[in-house]
Amino acid sequence: MCTIVPISLTVGANRIVPTIAIPHPLGNPALSLEEERDIRRNLLTRALKALETEVTDQTVFEK
Amino acid sequence: MLKIVHYINQFFANVGGEEMAHIPAEVREGVVGPGLAFQQAFKGEAEIVATIVCGDSYFNENMDEAKSTVIKMVKEYQPDLFIAGPAFNAGRYGVACGTIAQAVKDELNIPVLTGMYAENPGADMFKNTIYIVSTKNSAAGMRDAVKKMAPLALKLAKGEKIGASAEEGYMPNGKRVNFFEKDRGSKRAVKMLLAKLADKEFETELPMPDFDRVAPNPAVKDITKAKIALVTSGGIVPKGNPDHIESSNASKYGKYDIDGVMDLTEETYQTAHGGYDPVYANLDADRVLPVDVLREFEKEGKIGSLHRYYYSTVGNGTAVKNAKGFAAEYAKELKADGVDAVILTST
Numbered sequence: 001m002c003t004i005v006p007i008s009l010t011v012g013a014n015r016i017v018p019t020i021a022i023p024h025p026l027g028n029p030a031l032s033l034e035e036e037r038d039i040r041r042n043l044l045t046r047a048l049k050a051l052e053t054e055v056t057d058q059t060v061f062e063k
Numbered sequence: 064m065l066k067i068v069h070y071i072n073q074f075f076a077n078v079g080g081e082e083m084a085h086i087p088a089e090v091r092e093g094v095v096g097p098g099l100a101f102q103q104a105f106k107g108e109a110e111i112v113a114t115i116v117c118g119d120s121y122f123n124e125n126m127d128e129a130k131s132t133v134i135k136m137v138k139e140y141q142p143d144l145f146i147a148g149p150a151f152n153a154g155r156y157g158v159a160c161g162t163i164a165q166a167v168k169d170e171l172n173i174p175v176l177t178g179m180y181a182e183n184p185g186a187d188m189f190k191n192t193i194y195i196v197s198t199k200n201s202a203a204g205m206r207d208a209v210k211k212m213a214p215l216a217l218k219l220a221k222g223e224k225i226g227a228s229a230e231e232g233y234m235p236n237g238k239r240v241n242f243f244e245k246d247r248g249s250k251r252a253v254k255m256l257l258a259k260l261a262d263k264e265f266e267t268e269l270p271m272p273d274f275d276r277v278a279p280n281p282a283v284k285d286i287t288k289a290k291i292a293l294v295t296s297g298g299i300v301p302k303g304n305p306d307h308i309e310s311s312n313a314s315k316y317g318k319y320d321i322d323g324v325m326d327l328t329e330e331t332y333q334t335a336h337g338g339y340d341p342v343y344a345n346l347d348a349d350r351v352l353p354v355d356v357l358r359e360f361e362k363e364g365k366i367g368s369l370h371r372y373y374y375s376t377v378g379n380g381t382a383v384k385n386a387k388g389f390a391a392e393y394a395k396e397l398k399a400d401g402v403d404a405v406i407l408t409s410t
Contacts, residue, residue, distance in 0.1 A: 002409040010271070013407075014279035022186050024343040025297070027333045031139030040349065040356045044406070048365065051289075054282045 015050040065109035065220040071145040076116040084120035104213035114408030119155040144220035149178030149208040154198040157185030164379040176217040190234040289403035292370035296378030297351035312338025316376035316389045338379030
């Protein structure tokens with residue numbers, strides 16, 4: 001899970017979930033704590049989906 | 064005239080192919096096989112006084128004995144330089160060339176030179192300690208190899224100063240030498256950019272490390288039963304950074320017990336990372352290492368469990384070699400602990 005997807009592609013990660021921002025990949029301090037937690041839940045749900053998905057090559061899980 | 068001893072395998076000595084790869088080392092007076100091309104390229108400045116021929120299998124299977132025999136043979140001639148190969152992409156030959164050249168250099172204190180294809184296993188093993196000229200991957204590249212190796216051979220034999228790898232044609236050996244460029248940086252950068260825009264060749268002054276590729280692991284069959292671990296390069300550590308993980312160029316990683324930890328708070332966790340604004344991670348480290356939500360998932364049955372330990376380092380100018388070393392260590396532990404999948408977060 002990373003914000004700068006091209007770096008993850010360069011270093012060879014196979015399942016990539018794009019995140020919010022460099023200093024807070026899994027949060028957004030501009031939002032309320034509840035809204036932030038929702039974002040984090042969504043991103044991690046996507047990460048779990050990525051782990052459950054067969055891939056043959058580097059894959060970015062946008063949604 | 065400069066004296067050179069040349070090492071080649073059974074194939075290049077025209078003794079035979081695989082069926083003769085078992086022959087032990089023997090000395091022949093003068094030039095054999097590819098030595099002829101070298102001799103011509105030396106234009107009378109150097110002479111190959113002896114050629115040592117050794118089977119590739121013999122050398123690799125009897126390395127200690129072969130090494131000491133060949134060293135004795137080389138010593139007799141007291142040459143100014145020892146050349147091995149070129150080995151192109153022949154694996155055992157490349158390893159033999161590198162091994163024997165290294166041994167001659169170390170034990171007889173004679174300059175050495177070999178040549179091989181960049182992907183020959185011998186190249187990675189020895190390119191940092193001896194001069195290895197990069198060749199094509201088959202003997203069809205002999206002429207090209209000799210053209211690059213012969214001038215460097217003469218320089219080495221004469222004890223002259225050896226220039227940068229890009230000028231002399233040897234494989235980069237990781238050594239850096241300071242020098243003054245003729246043009247200033249801005250001018251060189253613009254030149255490179257113009258070449259790039261015009262699809263012309265240009266040479267970067269900051270080559271990227273070679274990152275390896277791994278085949279993707281199979282999907283996790285049932286994520287609701289899986290044990291998930293967290294690993295981060297975002298520098299999340301217990302408050303106070305007990306292991307003193309460096310804020311940049313990290314030389315270590317930490318392993319931290321989160322048994323019973325439901326939420327990372329300002330009082331208990333922080334980031335050690337010096338490469339991004341730490342304010343948000345210090346206020347709530349879940350923004351980098353999402354322990355809180357994974358605990359919820361655990362309770363809701365969305366995952367089997369969250370692994371008891373998380374691993375953390377600072378990915379800020381950290382050497383690829385270090386990072387690779389960390390991962391090799393903790394991956395072993397994660398496997399031994401029965402972890403099914405890892406979520407890595409980076410900042």
